[in-house]
Amino acid sequence: MSDKLERYRSKRDPKRTPEPVPDAPSASPGGDAFVIQEHHARSLHWDLRLERDGVLVSWAVPKGLPADPGTNHLAVRTEDHPMEYLTFHGEIPKGEYGGGTMTIWDTGTYETEKWSDREVKFVLRGDRSAGRFVLFRTRDKNWMIHRMGDAVRDPFPALEPMLPAERARLPKDPSAYAFEFAWGGRRLLVPIDGGRTDAAREHPWLRELAESFGSRSAVLDGELATLGGAEILLFYDLLYDDGRSLVEEPYTARRAALEALGLSNAHWQTAPSWPGEAGPVRQAAREQGLPGVLAKRLDSPYEPGSSKAWLFIPA
Template identity: 60%
Template sequence: MAARSERPSGGLEDYRKKRDAGRTPEPMPAEGPTPHGDDDTFVIQEHHARRLHWDLRLERDGVLVSWALPKGVPPDPKTNRLAVHTEDHPLEYATFSGEIPGGEYGAGSMTIWDRGAYETETWNDREVKIVLHGSRVSGRYVLFQTGGRNWMIHRMDPPADPDYEPLPARLRPMLAERRARLPRDQDAYGFEFAWGGARRLAYVEGGQTRFTDGHGEAVAGPAGLGAALGGTLGARPALLDGEIIELEGRELYMIFDLLHLDGHPLLDEPYRERRRGLDGLELGGARWQTAPWFPGDGAAVRETAARQHLPGVLAKRLDAPYEPGERSAAWRFVPVRG
């Protein structure tokens, strides 16, 4: 362990000032000397406050020195992420999870995302270099100050997953060919409703979401949708394909494909497996839904689409990969009336 030096810390005075011990369930140790441990405990807490973020806390000199990470811990060394230095927390906070009441500082739910031991390589008021040993995060990281409370966190090791790939910067969606009739071999297809909405790809990462349109160009999503969807997936990066539709007077993101998840592109996976993976995410809320799909029963889906006044159905080959930007015969749009 490196020799002890000045830490970016101010004790627990600020922590106590910001909290009402009678209202918050957060630990509130009595004033007095802080305990001393081995300076080797870390915790990362997922904090669903006004905006989702992750709190990295490192035991140092009897307190937990803390940074708020708006997009979480970087999984690879290619991208630095913002780390905002916050007030020190008591050591008891390393085991805290619960609901901070509305109106209190940091109101919202707090859960432990990862915890473990760490080693210190460098620690001063402008740079903290550490090695984390957690169940979700392990490896060498450095936090470095960029100005005031703003720091950056950088992973120094290669990705823990050697096959990890970041989300693509831009992708054009796959398109369907128009056909008058349903395919003859319906057992080879999965069928979806054609919603007639605005095509949108959603790039979800670090609790945030950006959208692109049918041409792969960046567009704004409906107000509040991106943050809410990002909060649902949390730290799991994902690329979703879907449409913005209007249902019962409200905008809804109807999701029908999964193109990338947890650092692994899924474009070469068959449609059947991508849909099973999407269903497994259980994405359903007031602002978004996972679109239903029906293997091998196109006639019934088409009849239902006609009754619901939808434009048609989409027939997608169960064994087909996703072909970005291509109008492929593997996907067929069949109108409700030929």
């Protein structure tokens, strides 16, 4: 009988890694366990492991499980892992195989509908990953994973910013608005999905922000501005969060969701906002040499293109 863990053990030294390195496979009581681990290694990915014949048959999924049946994700077949990996989490030392932080993203049981050398069809029963999936091999022997059934999240909104109308005077009813600084920078919408963002092509430092979101999807609206001689990305709106579109939500709800993210770093911050504080914010903008202020209606949805719900008032 072949040793299904031989390849696994050959890649690991139990004296150098906290990972379990058992001598032989061992089955769980039910024989149908699974685990998905979020793995911040050289590149962020998710490890899907399905129990089969005393081991965890494993695939690395760079973008995580697909939420939409219209989009398949790459799934790289890796070595079988021991059953002890069902509960493993921790730090694999840098320089070791798979070095980085590993956390348990979801765990539970699954039902096998089909299992062959080229196709694995199954139903996951976990807290975060419930649903039917199929893993299938392509012509070049790579694997892909496909979600079967309905999408489990809203589609991403169109990536077009909401633009303010210009006014010379502050609104007559300031209590209906939140007031923010106009920074005089460049608008930037940042879509994040699967721990990655296309905005990192132009701004590589945004890879760190995207990875920090893990599997949480988002679309952030902000502005690249120069403050104190340094460029910083100031976020002031959230269009999409964790699989749900927020564009129809009022500004107050979007703002609360944005602040709950706690975005704070040397490269990015959540821009301040002051509901009802028209005069003081405009005065502060003048004193700081900023172009002006933005007045945003508290009850307004996010409307791509020019909108009278947002007003730019020169300082």
